[in-house]
Amino acid sequence: MPGLVDTHIHASQYSYAGTALDMPLLQWLNAYTFPVESCFKDLEFARKVYTQIVRRTLRNGTTTACYFATIHTEASLLLGQIANDFGQRALVGKVCMDRNDCVKHYKETLQDSQDETFSPSPVVTPRFAPSCTGALLEQLGEIAKNNNLHIQSHISETHEEVKLVKELFPESESYTDVYRKHNLLTDKTVMAHGCHLSDEELALFRETGASLSHCPNSNFSLCSGVLNVRNVLKHKVKLGLGTDVAGGYSASMLDAVRRALDASKVLTIQDPKYKTLSFEEVFRIATLGGSQALSLDDQTGNFEVGKDFDALRINVAAEGGPIDLIQDEEPKVGDDRNIVEVFVAGRRVVPITE
Known part of the structure; x- marks a missing residue:
């Protein structure tokens, strides 16, 4: 099967994945994140955590x-190097935030954020509008535009967050408009x-070609x-799927x-009357949809001739696996125990060799 594309993961x-899920978003960020x-x-510390998460997601x-x-x-930069060494296709963004009144030591100055982003980051990453001043958002928009870079952030995750953005950016018509105004x-x-975008905001996404990452575990x-x-x-609107560790407790795209x-x-x-999504529709979002959301669908997402060979080899009857085959049937969702091999751009990266 095609490789899985995680469009949003911290x-x-x-x-601390799997713990600290006892608060809503804004309080959770201040208390834990x-x-x-x-x-x-x-x-x-960074090397230890980043090595573990790349190994886990690959497996x-x-x-x-x-x-x-x-x-x-x-x-x-170390995260990018680790992902590269293990052979994972990765976009890595250095987080930018110059506004944080709750944990005062975890923020940057406007100049530092601008300078550090300009140098190493292939993905311009304003954490989200509430943690950035308008001046920083404007600078990041310029950097992304002048260098044709990817951009990632968060939007309309909770009602409380949407309300806060309205208070911080009263001149903007919506949360989406904040990002649009800053390119x-x-x-x-x-x-x-x-989660809480209006139809008018979704129309803006469509017009600009911007995409969404659906993170249901975290939600x-x-x-x-x-x-x-x-x-x-x-x-x-282009749509991918994300694990959103650690708001989501699992690093598995399955x-x-x-x-x-x-x-x-x-x-x-x-x-x-709502038409439930089919497994096939969600599988597409987790593969080709994700590559489209990241503007990488010319390279990956399915097995079209000319694309890189990003693939999983599956054994549904793996010994000790989660599936018992009772009769002639086609089980559709297993777990990492069923993933025998993983290939990225034709290179076998799982089993992981030390």
Whole structure:
């Protein structure tokens, strides 16, 4: 099968994945995320965590990952080097944020953020509008435009966040408009979540070519909201799937597939007329949809002739695996125990050799 594309994952948060899910987003960031991310100034700590997350995602079939790192340039470069050494196709963004009133030591000055982003980062990464001043967003938009760079951030994850953005940027018509005004909505932009976007905002996404990353595990785990995928697809907005570690407790894209199906069924429970997503539709979002969302679909996403060979070799009857074959049937979702080999651009990267 084609390799899985994780369009949104915080590599730096892997150290506490599966814990600390007792708060809504904004409180969760202040209590857990910012203190942990500040530790990545220690390169040995960074090396340990980043090595583990790249190994874990590869073993779970993630051939392409779009990573958030931290505000630390050297550690962000280290993540890129580790992913490259293991053979994973990765986009790595150094986080930019010059506004953080709760954990004051975890932020940058406007000048530092601009200078450090200009040098090493292939993905311009404003954390999200509430942690950035308008001046920083404007500078990042210029850097991305002048260098034709990828852009990643978050949008409309929770109602509380949307309200805060309205207070911080009263001159903008919507959360989406904040990014648009600062040249951060392009055909190389991927925004995580989007649970509470209006139809007008989705139209802006369509017009600019920007994409969304659906992160259902995180949306459930932090009680953020449920993305209406049908409505996103109806607006012809590019859509990928993300694990969003550690708001999402699993680094497995197969888990993201399951949770995306769950989210769709929740909407059907609320409205029986809602057409539940099929497994095949979600599988497409996790593969080709993800490569389209990251503007990499000329290289990967399926087995079209001319694309790189990003692939998983699966054994549904793997010894000790999660599936028992009772009769002639086609089991559709296993786990990492069923993934025998992983290839990225034709190179075998799993089993991992030391």
